[in-house]
Amino acid sequence: MSKSDSTTRNVFVLGMTGLQREELESMRHAARYQFHSLLDYETLVRDTNYDFDALLDKARAELAGFSGPIDAIVCHWDFPSSLLAPILSHEHGIPAPSVTSMLKCEHKYWSRLEQQQSVPEVVPGFTAFDPFADDALDQVRLPYPFWVKPVKAHSSNLGFEIHDKEEFEAALEEIRAEITDVGDAFNQVLSRVDLPESVRGADGNTCLAEEIITGTQAAPEGVVAQGRFSVHGIVDMHKDPSGHSIDHLDYPAVTVPAEVQERMVDTAERFLRHIGYDDGAFNVEYMWDPETDRLRLIEVNTRISQSHTELFLKVDGTSNHEVAIDVALGEVPHMPRGEGSFAVAGQWHIFHDADAVVRGVPGENELAALERVLPGTKVTLQVSPGDRLSDLPHQDSYRFKLGSVYLGADDHDQLAARFRQAVDMLPFELEPVTEEAPG
DSSP: OOTTOOOOEEEEEETOOHHHHHHHHTSTTGGGEEEEEESOHIIIIIOOSOOHHHHHHHHHHHHHTOOSOOOEEEOOSOTTHHHHHHHHHHHTTOOOOOHHHHHHHHSHHHHHHHHHHHOGGGOOOEEEEOTTSTTTGGGOOSOSSEEEEESSOSTTTTOEEEOSHHHHHHHHHHHHHHTHHHHHHHHHHHTTSOOOTTTTTOOTTOEEEEEOOOSEEEEEEEEEETTEEEEEEEEEEEEOTTSSSEEEEEESOOSSOHHHHHHHHHHHHHHHHHTTOOSEEEEEEEEEETTTTEEEEEEEESSOOHHHHHHHHHHHSSOTHHHHHHHHTTOOOOOOSSOSSOSEEEEEEEEEOSOEEEEEOOOHHHHHHHHHHSTTOEEEEOOOTTOBGGGOTTOOSSOEEEEEEEEEESSHHHHHHHHHHHHHTOOOEEEEOOTTSOO
């Protein structure tokens, strides 16, 4: 069906939030769609102990109870949402990638093996290991330092930089306590496909050790639709001074030369075609070392990035949800360029480095005052009064995220200045705690 058709289409969005509904309704042609949340954010994102099959049955029941046509199912969250979407789409005749091609991206070890076959020049050193094995360290065939992480996890959760045996053993203790929260549910999806021999011993509770890579980070985002590959933008990803986690994102990317951006796009296309990925969105994270000109692929994400949505909206004039919906409707996606209100846009995170109990967060009055001073600014909060930071799900292993600020500006210097101004206007009350303090 073409965009000129006046029929309202029902679009189901997994775990839709209030901000996402705003963004969806800011799309071009938004009046042509009726947006419905499928399952809720708390269940799909905030929860930490998943039963994939139970979530799938619950989503099926919600869809079965809907009286109208189900025209599109879209997702912009990580697992389990990312794999619920294609399974449900296939059941309703909606275009979506195959589950096998999705897993060749989402299972970090399997993905590395496929990358090694198709784009070996951008693959860092890596090896898989069993975190529950007595000889786990002996399975790691990499020199110190190296990075460890589960083959499936949220963001940088359970990711550690390892410099010696003691750090490895400390990381194992935390990994063993938490990895099965996601890993067991991921195994439910792995059981749905035929695994190659090389992956059968590396289930969802396996870990990956990887060579440390440094440099400038950026991510092309795009879609493959009916065999057509396209990229609609490249985002700069700036790490914090420690190099452990992403501090902020800027769009459009300016830190990586055009020639390197072209290599990123070429590599992404070769890999996605190699695994047979089609009718889906993607964003691919890379690290480029300007001193050696070495390009390394970090990971392939099987969706548009929710973190990028406000950036595209501010700079290009529409949400990147648009391309995901186009693909699901079987249409040729197209994103405008430079039709937004700002020349550049950014997502900046507000972090706290030590454990604490949240006693107060910015309220409606403070948020309204901020938008009056800096029009177009959006704030998302990840904490509420009474929360203990160390108990929050899906946090980085090295610090705690309080929230994110999305801003637009005329240039990158102004963007940074506006973030500092925004933080000064956002009051958080945090009470320090010790290890013995109750949650």
